[in-house]
Amino acid sequence: MRETRNIFVTIIYYILLSAIAIAFLIPLIWGISGSFRPRDEIFKYSSPISWRTFIPTNFTVEAYKRIFTERIPVFYPRSLFNSLFISFMTVIIGLIINSLAGFAFARYNFKGKNFLFALVIFSFMIPFEVIAIPLYILVKSWNLIDTYSALVLPALANGLAVFLFKQFFEEIPSSLFDAARIDGAPVLTILAKIVFPLSIPVTICVSLLLFLGQWDSFFWPLIAVTKNDLTVVQVAVSRWWGQYGVEWNLILAGSMFAAAIPVFLFLFFQKYYVQGIAGTGLK
Amino acid sequence: MICKCKLLSKATPYVLLVPCFVLLFFFKFLPIITSFYESFHAPAYLGHRFIGLSNYIDLFTDSVFWNSFKVTLLFNLIVNPFQIVISFILALLVNLKIKGIWFFRGIYFLPVAVSMTVTSVLWGLMFNPQGGLINAILNVFGIPAQPFLTSPKQALFSIIIMISWKGVGYWMIFLLAGLQNIPQEVNEASLIDGANPIQNFFYITIPLLKRVITFVVVADTVTNFLLFAPIYLLTKGGPAGSTNLLMYEAYNNAFVYANLNRAAAITTILLIIASIIAALEFRMFKPGFEEY
Numbered sequence: 357m358r359e360t361r362n363i364f365v366t367i368i369y370y371i372l373l374s375a376i377a378i379a380f381l382i383p384l385i386w387g388i389s390g391s392f393r394p395r396d397e398i399f400k401y402s403s404p405i406s407w408r409t410f411i412p413t414n415f416t417v418e419a420y421k422r423i424f425t426e427r428i429p430v431f432y433p434r435s436l437f438n439s440l441f442i443s444f445m446t447v448i449i450g451l452i453i454n455s456l457a458g459f460a461f462a463r464y465n466f467k468g469k470n471f472l473f474a475l476v477i478f479s480f481m482i483p484f485e486v487i488a489i490p491l492y493i494l495v496k497s498w499n500l501i502d503t504y505s506a507l508v509l510p511a512l513a514n515g516l517a518v519f520l521f522k523q524f525f526e527e528i529p530s531s532l533f534d535a536a537r538i539d540g541a542p543v544l545t546i547l548a549k550i551v552f553p554l555s556i557p558v559t560i561c562v563s564l565l566l567f568l569g570q571w572d573s574f575f576w577p578l579i580a581v582t583k584n585d586l587t588v589v590q591v592a593v594s595r596w597w598g599q600y601g602v603e604w605n606l607i608l609a610g611s612m613f614a615a616a617i618p619v620f621l622f623l624f625f626q627k628y629y630v631q632g633i634a635g636t637g638l639k
Numbered sequence: 640m641i642c643k644c645k646l647l648s649k650a651t652p653y654v655l656l657v658p659c660f661v662l663l664f665f666f667k668f669l670p671i672i673t674s675f676y677e678s679f680h681a682p683a684y685l686g687h688r689f690i691g692l693s694n695y696i697d698l699f700t701d702s703v704f705w706n707s708f709k710v711t712l713l714f715n716l717i718v719n720p721f722q723i724v725i726s727f728i729l730a731l732l733v734n735l736k737i738k739g740i741w742f743f744r745g746i747y748f749l750p751v752a753v754s755m756t757v758t759s760v761l762w763g764l765m766f767n768p769q770g771g772l773i774n775a776i777l778n779v780f781g782i783p784a785q786p787f788l789t790s791p792k793q794a795l796f797s798i799i800i801m802i803s804w805k806g807v808g809y810w811m812i813f814l815l816a817g818l819q820n821i822p823q824e825v826n827e828a829s830l831i832d833g834a835n836p837i838q839n840f841f842y843i844t845i846p847l848l849k850r851v852i853t854f855v856v857v858a859d860t861v862t863n864f865l866l867f868a869p870i871y872l873l874t875k876g877g878p879a880g881s882t883n884l885l886m887y888e889a890y891n892n893a894f895v896y897a898n899l900n901r902a903a904a905i906t907t908i909l910l911i912i913a914s915i916i917a918a919l920e921f922r923m924f925k926p927g928f929e930e931y
Contacts, residue, residue: 383750
């Protein structure tokens with residue numbers, strides 16, 4: 357009796373879970389299928405709902421061909437390169453800067469430590485968008501508008517990344533460090549040979565954090581860059597949306613391609629990201 | 640010689656912190672100071688002179704700003720409880736101990752990886768009153784076509800739906816981590832003591848998750864408070880000012896009306912509100928520091 361009731365409840369759970377999953381996936385499925393349709397057919401089969409709503413009947417890669425070969429007037433491959441370039445630069449330099457700071461907070465006692473750490477925490481509680489306009493005034497006065505530096509520099513020091521590295525370094529047993537110190541190894545050697553190999557999970561988590569932050573950022577690249585050649589993918593899509601509002605298939609192709617990269621990163625590395633960030637809510 | 644080594648090791652933590660703090664200073668703290676400074680000055684085309692609180696007085700006597708302020712408040716009063724309740728329900732569901740639950744977790748989390756820009760564009764097309772997918776779905780249930788983003792009554796709510804699609808999976812993860820942190824024995828004990836699952840939820844689960852819930856409430860509020868992309872892309876603050884959130888109003892002043900100083904005043908107001916929220920969050924974090 358109890359057995360059958362349990363199976364019944366479990367089936368209800370699966371139905372509920374699946375229904376919600378479908379609701380989450382529908383926009384993406386509809387968007388992907390739209391990017392493989394001719395322009396006039398984006399809305400054609402939406403109503404009434406049938407398999408045609410979600411599967412293109414006249415399958416075409418026309419939209420992808422156009423965004424990868426034409427300047428509209430933004431050249432999409434160039435935007436992709438820009439986004440990838442600034443994201444990778446941010447990840448590589450950001451990992452070094454934030455891990456060094458995290459290490460200092462975790463492993464040293466020094467004057468002003470609490471105050472400096474409070475500043476770090478404060479910096480990550482003030483979201484970047486809120487200071488974007490005054491930062492624009494500053495960056496303009498430094499003549500950095502329309503440069504890669506304007507896009508990379510503000511994203512490098514990241515309070516949350518420092519916090520995550522600090523937590524990680526604190527959990528490493530002191531004996532590891534002491535042994536190395538007695539051997540006379542300098543700090544950087546300790547970091548490279550002992551700490552880094554242990555830190556793969558936190559490194560992946562912070563890398564994802566920095567990468568996604570850059571890849572998805574919109575407000576700052578929108579105002580800090582005006583040249584078509586420096587446009588990042590998010591802004592490229594928004595330009596098409598604003599100026600060529602009826603070229604829906606191009607807009608969808610550009611959007612879906614831009615979304616695919618972080619989505620795949622997530623599929624592979626979700627575990628690290630989730631473990632890393634979820635802990636911050638508990639601490 | 641020994642003396643030099645000691646000095647070096649004393650200096651080491653500061654050396655390690657220098658790159659981080661130089662960047663934080665120029666790209667985080669200096670802009671905050673700049674925001675205050677510029678908000679007390681006239682725009683460049685009026686000579687950039689010190690004008691005291693004029694920018695603020697202008698703002699608070701401007702009906703467009705007040706409307707924007709009210710819309711932002713209304714938006715936050717709806718979107719935050721809405722997202723938190725939904726993410727809590729999702730967290731409880733994906734905390735079920737059944738086969739393949741990781742698969743559903745992954746799917747609910749997937750939209751988090753989609754940028755706000757792409758979310759806006761995608762949902763903008765789906766909300767299209769003629770031929771959009773949402774109206775097609777409503778049609779299945781016999782509901783007539785709705786205007787969505789083109790109606791002053793529905794635009795804000797449509798935006799809430801679209802950003803929640805992207806947002807709830809993120810907050811679900813924090814709540815799920817909290818749920819998994821509750822020792823199984825606690826739930827078992829309360830159920831053995833005769834509590835039904837609903838009592839268990841309200842008297843055991845929620846109090847134990849107080850910390851995580853506070854974190855999610857504060858972090859979610861800060862995030863939604865500064866929403867920009869969907870407004871910029873889809874509604875431009877309209878129709879009839881019904882979606883004119885403060886972040887968009889600041890952008891409008893800075894880059895459409897070319898008055899960076901008035902925009903700085905709005906930014907400063909946003910900063911003060913964000914700092915108050917941050918202070919609440921800070922107090923919540925504080926006991927955590929002392930444990931170290």
